[in-house]
Amino acid sequence: MTTVLTLPVLLPMLGAAVTVVGSRSAALQRVVGIVVLTAVAVLAAVLLVAADERGPVVAELGGWAAPVGIALVADRLSALLLLVSTLVTLAVLVYAIDQRIADYGRGTASTTFHPMYLMLCAGVSLAYLTGDLFTLFVAFELMLTASYVLITRRTGASRIPAGMTYVTVSLLSSLLFLTAIALVYAATGTVNLADLAERIGTLPGGVQSVLGLMLLVVFGIKAAIVPLHFWLPDSYPNAPGPVAALFAGLLTKVSFYALLRTETLLFSRDKPWTLLLVLAVATMLVGALGALVQNDLNRLLSFLLVSHIGFMLFGLAVFDAAALSGAALYAAHHITVLATLFLVSGLITRRTGTVSLDEMGGLARSSPGLAVLFAIPAMTLAGIPPTAGFVAKLALLQAGAAAGLGPQVVAGVVILASLLTLYALVRVWVRVFWGKPRPPRPDEDPTDEVLVGTARTSMPMYAATAGLVAVSLAIAVFAGPLTVLTGRAGVDLIDRTPYVDAVLGAQEGR
Template sequence: MIPQASWIGVLIVLPTLAPMLGAALTLLRGRSPNFQRPVTVGAITIALVASAMMLYLTSVHGTFAVNIGGWGGRDGGDSPLGITLVVDRLAALMLVVSTTVLLCVVVYAIGQGIRDGTTEQPVSIFLPTYLILTAGVCNAFLAGDLFNLYVSFEVLLAASFVLLTLGASAERVRAGASYVMVSMVSSLIFLAGIAFAYTTTGTLNLAEMAVRLDDVPDGTRNALYAVLLVAFGIKAAVFPLSTWLPDSYPTAPAPVTAVFAGLLTKVGVYAIVRAHSLLFPGGTMDTVLMIAGLLTMLVGIFGAIAQADIKRLLSFTLVSHIGYMIFGIAVGSVESTSAAIYYVAHHILVQTTLFLVVGLIERQAGSSSLRRLGGLIASPLLAVLFLIPALNLGGIPPFSGFLGKVALLEAGAAQGSVLSWVLIAGSVITSLLTLYVMARIWTKGFWRARADAPEGEMAASTPSALVEEGTDVLIHDREDVGRMPVTMVVPTAAMVACGIALTVWAGPIFEFTGSAAHAVLDRADYIGAVLGGSTGEGAP
């Protein structure tokens, strides 16, 4: 039985509406953290519950769409007029994974006390801004037209700039300014693409555009596709458009870096999936994407090898593993797209977890530099929380990282082209080097004695709980080094558990991603739901 249209409409709107209302409430009560915290957690929980319900409904009934504002079709026709929100299996999965991460990270941030490095930071603005970021992420996955997707990106930009520069230190403002400049360039290119698309097709609705682009000359289609790929490639940090990321993310507080690393680049990857499958099917840019994917893998991981700070190291591994997703998209088969979707979910969870663990390391040792770290194995809980996602990212069986990579390699081998085999080789090299850099963190940060670190004498002057149990230490105006609050440890452990769950239930999840990939590549489900009415049932 198909659910009533009104209930579907409410569910589709909730992941965006609940955080926006929560942001308004928390901003009005900025001087009441005891009010802000439950409202924030409650708003994101509502978004998560609504997303989980949509995940179930799309798995049973297919794709649903809703037109916001009650507008009908143009000139009495069926074409939607207004803001169209669409949820299919892919969007629903991205919403569930993203809201899970956002919920865990905000609990972690509340446990951390939100500030990171100084008592002068405007803590009251963090939670409202975080909720706006949540609304932007959710709306991007639901956007059914190019302009609404652009608005979602701009909401993300505004919120992320505030979060990156929280505390207004010189380093954070410098990194934030660089991030905003790159994002503004991306936004201008995206706007040019929107103007180009409207001039070419007379619509910005993705479903309508998909139909009309079939009649557009190949040269015009390819030019439009190239413009959108550049805009989305900057958002996704695809080489050579990725140089901004390692300089921007590591300066922010641990919760901000975690959510940025886990989610923001994946919004760009999601946009590439939609453009590649819905608007421009046929593989006209697949060779370019495959080359970009290969270079993204290799340049990112070689950059990681050269880093001594864990945050920067992980930022480079983030770039490198975007290449796996681009690889899966470019191959263009149901199997490769399914593997790419699975790998996106895996990477969101694992990369976020590792950055949260880095926040715990900073709490225990007062630094994230490998030149100062050592002896962290004295905290077995911290060691386990790092080791599991590190092995997962490195692709050690039987973890989800291994399963996702094997699925991608099998899909590439099935295609059989010379370039796909080159990408397979690059993927294997990247995986081995990822394991190498994770092993560096493990051996230097955990097993090595802290006194043996090159700058261990600097660390020795700022003892942690590993050196003096229970001692309160003051580092850069902080009295929290050496402590790992339960409210920081529990969400980190929950993220580790989510990564393990992706392994334990890999079979059913791959079945779901396979059906999601089939619907994404087939297009009929998406187009039928949007152009066939305000809500609809797609193909089973």
């Protein structure tokens, strides 16, 4: 099982190397990407079953025992998010291949899309599975380096400022992260998370607060927590459609996972975290209100992405097993639903030739299948019963209602933000799918391989989007078992003992 634990990281790296060597064969690159991600999804499912039945699975790399060596750890939370994230990356890759964005620059020149895509997937897997802070930093750098290439490929003059903003903010957050790791090591002499769980508590309270706030700022930037969110609504809408879907589905949730893991494992609390409750309220409301005034479909979805990060922050801020269980379930649902909505946005843009809501209309008659593909994730994000979004929000509301006055007030904001989300998505529904049909705008670049303003949308793009819709529906159908699973994960996060014992127990004779 420890060998299986390393493969979700190694296989995408090896696949990236193969796609570089075979860069002249588009078919080879496509097959390698799909096979590798399918294998990683299977491995993630195996790890999830093993972690749920036996507890955290640990691999000590190079034969060096923790805390000296690097440990990979799969517990219920990390394995669940790894499985859902891999399913999303697989669907987005199929979509991108069919849209031919993966073949930008094709001809005799090699393409960088497939190697960078697989390296990003390797970084995501490593971020979920790593057991120490410095390797977590390496994982983020893998993701971000690949994302720099993906977000700036085929970039025109209008997209350069947004790409520069994304790169600059990412580099700044990485610098802060490295500084935080250095301070943690200086104070404790270790960067192993399980070891830190025992050593952080021996530090003076002020030092603990500073380290906790530094990690909150670092991951707050990466997760787009208000007021550190300013970069996201300008960056994601300017990325190519599948890239925006991948980023929206994964990057902010990986950052939230890192925040959830570090804050629960390293910093013990016996009451709700007031600062994070305030940030959760600000994130929910600023994102939802920002979405209401957008006419650009992708910017609207980007603001809703920001808003719903606040829902997960609320679960972390309450800081008990039930709330953390709700946050974990919400993260799994949010990974799928935001990626799906960005893929649907790409299909809409392909049909209409524009992202402006004012220039769309009548798609319900000309493309009823597309209307269904939008309606289901839209209802899920808004939390309409009996979708996965409703189940996850209900878990958060129940936890907030039982946690005291502060969380109860924030629970009311959750309801308000959900209503604002519903209103924003109803506006999209009315403008895009009803009203008078509008002629598609012509493609501004007829030589571009991505066809827009045309009805020619092939079935694999629809199938990939429908596959993610099916994953979202499966989360709702299996909400009972998933809630039980995330409930056990929430207990483990609060207890911390299963994680620490799995990593450190062998050499300490526990």
